[in-house]
Amino acid sequence: MRFRLRSRHKLTAGLTTLLLPLASLVALATPATAASSATATYTKTQDWGAGFEGKWTVKNTGTTALDSWSVAWDFPADTRITSSWDADVTNSGTRWTAKNKAWNGTLAPGASLTFGFNGTGTGAPANCTLNGASCDGGSVPGDNPPSAPGTPTATDATDTSVKLSWSAATDDNGVKNYDVLRDGTKVATVTGTSHTDTGLTKGTDYSYTVQARDSAGQTGPVSGAVKVRTTGGGTDPGPGPGDQVKLGYFTNWGVYGRNYHVKNLDTSGSAAKITHINYAFGNVQGGKCTIGDAYADYDKAYTADQSVDGKADTWDQPLRGNFNQLRKLKAKYPHIKVIWSFGGWTWSGGFTDAMKNPAAFAKSCHDLVEDPRWADVFDGIDLDWEYPNACGLSCDTSGPAAMRTMMQAFRTAFGPDNLVTAAITADASAGGKIDAADYGGAAAYTDWYNVMTYDFFGAWAKNGPTAPHSPLTSYAGIPQQGFNSAEAIAKLKAKGVPAKKLLLGIGFYGRGWTGVTQKEPGGTATGPAAGTYEAGIEDYKVLKSKCPANGTVAGTAYAHCGSDWWSYDTPATVNSKMGWAKNQSLGGAFFWEFSGDTADGELVSAIDSGLK
Template sequence: MRFRHRAAAGFATLLLPLAGLVGLASPAEAATSATATYTKTQDWGSGFEGKWTVKNTGTTTLSSWTVEWDFPSGTSVTSAWDADVTSSGTHWTAKNKSWNGTLAPGASVSFGFNGTGSGSPAHCKLNGGSCDGGTTEPGDSAPSAPGTPTASDITNTSVKLTWSAATDDKGVKNYDVLRDGAKVATVTSTSYTDTGLTAGTDYSYSVQARDTADQTGPVSGARAVRTTGGTTEPPPTGGKIKLGYFTEWGVYGRNYHVKNLVTSGSASKITHINYAFGNVKDGKCVVDDTYAAYDKAYTADQSVSGTADTWDQPLRGNFNQLRQLKAKYPHIKVLYSFGGWTYSGGFGQAAANAAAFAKSCKAVVEDPRWADVFDGIDIDWEYPNACGLTCDTSGPAAFKNLSQALRAEFGPNYLVTAAITADGSSGGKIDAADYGGAAQYLDWYNVMTYDYFGAFDKDGPTAPHSPLTSYPGIPQAGFNSADAIAKLKSKGVPSAKLLLGIGFYGRGWTGVTQSAPGGTATGAAPGTYEAGIEDYKILKNSCPATGTIAGTAYAHCGSNWWSYDTPSTIAGKMTWAKNQGLGGAFFWEFSGDTSNGELVTAINNGLK
């Protein structure tokens, strides 16, 4: 059985922040009146984030700046922002952008980069002279992170924040207070009262220390605050889980962004979002496309809040947009999903040291830049002790052990869930792992009850890719939702911990002459992004449904044959899910729906 989690679409974007790098310019002037200081702001084991701050300490305006340094072999820059970064061997050079090269006396500017390796910069030069005071030369170190703020005296329009002090070898001068990632105040004490807020609104606060050389240290953990009073969007009714996957790479070719959840009306009709996908490398959870996740800048008209991102704010990209979405729709919970079809190959190594894997995942989810964004973690291992894109041989207990380690690390206050196979056949993938034993550690399973049949069998027979029940002539026994759910229940998984999966797309063949299921084919039908697959929003008009079978729709138009769910078949599936006592439903993925959210609406209405 093959599933549609195609994370490879995001690969080409990984190096986008380095696009347009230019050659080096000659140093503009001697660096006798400026300093460059370095801070490692994050370290996640397989990589790190670094930041340089250039400050004009002189009395005349600096017209440009160039910072140079050496990294030891094995340490390098993989992406950068707010500077043009190039290298010659182990020597690295960063030159200002056209818009941030001019520095008035006393002014400073920072640029950052992601890197691999464990080395530190050495032999720093600024405009050809000494960097004079950076951590790459003997001198001043950046301050530590302050404690996560606590909130008190919350009213309709204000909140008092208090935090524990940062430390620094030369002394802390002041603190920047960040609201939703943007600086709102600089104070010398360890408390601040923010005023002028909106009633009934969610905010996120963090703090960053600054030392006597104006170096800033890491940002503290984030504190979510909701002001009193006001009105908010009502959460969906019915008490059932209504979860959708949001794909990290969808912001590129699909041009689908977090704001689309608002404009389509979908945000008010869901309860949870799975952000897909983080990668699993070297036995650890890692952010995949850092540009899309937390660096891509949004203009005011593109953002959920209607406020444009600034070049120097600590968090941008999808994570910041999700933060804004949660402020507007506080009932929504967001989980970070790791794995998927393409990225599941690393789970076998992760299971060999489950505790270390769980620790790495929590470090990503609780990164202080976005700790308030995520409410839990989802593991999409395709498939434990079975074959997907690759074959796993970690044994039937590996999935249970991994689930137990995740729960132990994340504790009771985080959601811990898993997307799992829906192969209900005898001796199939559900039988290959201990899903019953693992269920005690997980809040629910997203049972992937779709992609049972498709043009990966190019000759057919044609069959619905998401049958709710079996039917005479079904190509494979056990390949239907009802059999999968029944098998999981028989293994001791509670009904309330099972979510029924819905695909917001169809699978199709070409070269088909028979309208009813069971016909022969010559290959995959053409698709916008991939042969044999097409979004519902396209199919509803290009190839309208001509019949239904096993609780789902099919369509024969010309020589093409498609199967997909419609608002009507989703309504039937939701009724079935309620009658089975299931915890709700989930779907892959938002961008396949219409601009007014027809399918999300059908799920919401069906689970009321």
């Protein structure tokens, strides 16, 4: 059977502008005097311990257009910027300067724009100037913003409401009110230190935080979060926001040349350490979901030594193949939920035609997943469209609303008790694939997104430059801005996708070049390195011995052995990425795919331990 690896190949170039809610703005640590015609406000939007994300918002407060802008500030000596977007950022010692790009220098009266960066250190700026004048981005000279309120406590939860209370914030001139945030979105502003949130859905998980505002309108840091589950709702279909999803893809074609079977999930110890399996793939043809490989899916007979429970299939039993083995695996590990994934790189072309009638498409998929022969095997559906309103192996022009329309149709068809998920792009470049579709709107109908934060770079660019295919962050010399996990996650959050609905993707394989003389990233090559199944790609279980890692960049390992150069994740880098995912409050992680791991499941173990 032809090997179908999910890959993105070469993506669209560009930068990204990330806009966050006003409630998240943090005032400058050292306020400055007012500028005559423009302001600049600094926001430290994320902090993951070893680094942070910061943003400046420039606003034209005058009556004439600005033709260009330049923001300068001081950082402490221990703070450095490692990557930036939507501005050209340079430094001279501790003085940093950001200047407009050619396309975003003009600002009409009243208009504003945001540029940002990732960095290391404390990230507290001082002595800001905008076009040579002092900045005034909303801070009041001599007036500090309020402190964080206490973490809310939740009481009196019902099917549709919950009461929240918290200890007061402090402020040098007094607290005016508090914003109550549900899953990161403001739902109420109150003057006291309690609030009853209503209109909730029964049997549903929510996360609440609180943020104080002073009399000058300055907001302080967000409080700690409290997790709440409303009463009622019946059976929980899977982990909620307070749990970490640990999901792996199992491929139906792996039972052939790779000789990888459901039983391997048991013998490797992986089954005990995961929460979900995505079974890949079903096809999308003629506007419907169809079987991907009938023989592997439900017909292949397993002998006793190949079977999860040690019992051989018989010629006349109603269900065999992977489906029956997954049924046996779930009986042995009742915590595991199995989701049937449709599409993938090779079979995404069918989505365009199917989406001409979303309701019929969704019904066909529901009827297939819920076929009485295997309905107990599956707990939901995963839609892997690469990519809505963008180009992958083929191009789609269904429009930006297609993703939201699809997920809404599938939620209607599958109801509240089945999982409905999607694998989505991680292209965070300006005007790139994340911008092409309404992932924020679709998130309302989605349990979570598998963000494919891998395959950013590879030997489809046969001459290089060599680069890690799954960088966690940007780095000096990265071939394309916006092609890293941190910027993808940040952009999806900015578009309204809750952090708990985002899973970080890990590849259980490496990508590599040959003809490389330079050990560090950025070297030239002559073509893809040899691989077991496909040039330019190899399983982790092979690379760990064939070409051991001898360096790291942007949170991902790389290796130079002979004339070959490979990048891949190791248990150490996976563990580090899981720590980052936790700091980002993500819903967990997923990986592609089980057969790339070692016989004792090294990478699965790293995901499991890293998310605890």
